[in-house]
Amino acid sequence: MMAEKGLVGGLRARPIRATSSTWITTGNVGYGQGHGSANETSDERGGDQLSDQITLVDYLELGDDPHLVANECRACGARFFDRRNACASCGKTEFKRVRIAGDGEVRAFTIVSFAAPGVPVPFVAALVDCDGTSVRANLINVEADPDHVSLGMKVRLATYSLGEDSNGTEAIGFGFEPQEAHDNGK
Amino acid sequence: MANDDIWILGIHMTKFGKHPDLDVVDLAAEAAMGALDDGGVGIKDMGVLAAGCLMMASAGIGQQLQKQIGQTGIPVYNVANACATGATALRTVIMAVRAGECDMGLAVGVEKLSGAGLLSGGSRKSDDDTWTRHGRYGAVAPVDGRIGTETMPGVFAQIGMEYGHKYGGTSFELFARISEKNHSHSTLNPLASYSKAMSLEQIMGDMMIAYPNTRPMCSANCDGAAAAVIVSDAKLRTLDPDQRRRAVKVSASVLTSDPWEESCQVLPDVNTLTRNAAKLAYEQAGVGPEDLDLVELHDCFATAELVHYDNLMLCPVGGAVDFFESGATWRDGSKPVNVSGGLESKGHPIAATGIANVWEVAHHLRGEAGDRQIEGATVGLAHVIGLGSACGIHILEKAAG
Known part of the structure; x- marks a missing residue:
């Protein structure tokens, strides 16, 4: 976390652009449809910003109870974290935004020790089953070794700071952490 | 006629x-x-x-x-x-x-x-100086390493681990022993990129890439x-x-893509399209897995080979660990798999792989495979997976007369 702050800390400032708050707080259906153009004017910035924060991806929502959201196909229930032109499962085009459970179980993991330059290693990448919806995430707040991570481990959503940009906006990422600290023992 | x-x-x-x-x-x-x-x-x-x-x-x-x-x-x-x-x-x-x-x-x-080096997730752009949303996930910064991994060793590690979670019986050592088999097989293949046997200790003690895949458990560039x-x-x-x-004879030639499955957006599903391709191929060829004398399958990582035993129906559903433990997939076993040394040892020059594995099978069916000949081979299967995904399967048969 600290290293990530360091990365952005010294970067050159650019003209202020609309940033985070509208994206974080809008929970509209079909958020993928042109949110960029709708939000890229400073006129869109409300006066009631919660904070100068932006989420790492737009399927993470903050507030009192941070959680992930998905676009769910109204016809077949298939869920997608990105925007889709049509449902990959049934081809229909109506979606609604749904909340994803924050508690989950590790269905698969790997401990990445060799990655691209700039990616801190080791880290734990995992597939987490959140009440029937599969989520890709890092496991955080746990030691990245096979003695501390296990298949079937119970985890919950957690957020962390990626640091601030040149406008002072803080990016917030997410991962999953062990539900029980005692899990770390074995 | x-x-x-x-x-x-x-x-x-x-x-x-x-x-x-x-x-x-x-x-x-x-x-x-x-x-x-x-x-x-x-x-x-x-x-x-x-x-x-x-x-x-x-x-x-x-x-x-x-x-x-x-x-x-x-x-x-x-x-x-x-x-x-x-x-x-x-x-x-x-x-x-x-x-x-x-x-x-x-x-x-x-x-x-x-x-x-890494062919995917091998580079990551630095962060912008303002957090600006890009792409279909509206990401303000590169996500490789922040939201899981895009590296192939890491993706396929999870595919093997997922199988272990579902059916049990997997371990770092088990996956390493699959690699040990393929490196052992390669000693008989003069065209292999690497043709040295490696002990279990060497494999497990080598550089860790993405647990449980160490370097010799990854396909060789x-x-x-x-x-x-x-x-x-x-x-x-x-x-x-x-x-x-x-x-x-080309008894079956099949290509499939990955049909939608619940978790495929977060971890590629290499199982369903392989199983679909295998079913089609056996049907086209009029043979079953029990008829195969040898199989060249896509062991891009040791963790991948295990799941494909099951996907190609070489074993009962969920039975890949027991199947491997039985020794079946060694060259002297009942269902030799990757007698060429596989991608881990023979190597994986990507676009060549889907013809080279057919060459290997054809060589045995012609009785021209030299020291590594599987005696009396008459039917064989060659399988590849391209992530994204595409699965190709060819079933080959020896000429009748």
Whole structure:
């Protein structure tokens, strides 16, 4: 976390652009449809910003109870974290935004020790089953070794700071952490 | 009387490994001319050419090859389908011949990858100085390493681990022992990129890439090419007895893509499309997994080989661990898998792989596999997976007489 702050800390400032708050707080259906153009004017910035924060991806929502959201196909229930032109499962085009459970179980993991330059290693990448919806995430707040991570481990959503940009906006990422600290023992 | 059968008339693979003095077209030419020679035919006999080189997917490798071995004006299909590129080239020629557009065609796959590192997730852009949303996830910064991993060793590690979670019985050591088998098999393959046996201790003690895959449990980046000449049954009947005797029947040629599954957006599902392809292939060929004398499957990582035992129905559902533990997949077992050394040891020059595995099987069916011959082999299966995803399966049979 600290290293990530360091990365952005010294970067050159650019003209202020609309940033985070509208994206974080809008929970509209079909958020993928042109949110960029709708939000890229400073006129869109409300006066009631919660904070100068932006989420790492737009399927993470903050507030009192941070959680992930998905676009769910109204016809077949298939869920997608990105925007889709049509449902990959049934081809229909109506979606609604749904909340994803924050508690989950590790269905698969790997401990990445060799990655691209700039990616801190080791880290734990995992597939987490959140009440029937599969989520890709890092496991955080746990030691990245096979003695501390296990298949079937119970985890919950957690957020962390990626640091601030040149406008002072803080990016917030997410991962999953062990539900029980005692899990770390074995 | 001629029928719809399709045959491999000639087939060739180059040595896999480092070829600093040969460029991609040299390697493709060596494989193509080798396959034509092997089939006793020439470039002017070919009615179609399909070629692939994934790292140069827009370079027109087929036409570049023609400039070196014969510009005959035939249709050229340059194909790209991830790690299934070679199988896709082969299948393209098979479809053209089966459709009656021509009676012979050439498929070529080539890649130069020596010294390449991670092929995906191998670079990450630095963060912008303002957090700005990009792409379909509205990401304000690169997500590799922040939201899971995009590296292939990490993706396939999770695929193996997921199998372990579902059915139990997996461990770091189990996956390492699969790798031990393939490295052992490669000692009999003079064309393999690496042909040294490795002990379990060496494999487990090597550099960790993405747990539980250490470096020798990952496919080996290398240079290489493979090519095959396809012929129709009617044309084959007009050729010499010796050409007919060495021809290998293509009993099934199948290509599938990944159908939607719940978790496929977060972890590629390499299972469903492989199982679908296998079902189709067994149906087309009129054989079952029990009839296979050898299998070359896509062990891009040790963790991948395990799941494909199950996907190809070589074992009961959920039984891949027991199947491997029984020794079945060693070359002296009941169902030898990757007697070439597989991608972990023979190497994985991407677009060449989907023809090189067919070469391996064909070699055994012809009884020409030398020291590593599986005695009496009459039916074999070659499988590849390209992430994204594409699955190619070919089932081959020895000529009847």
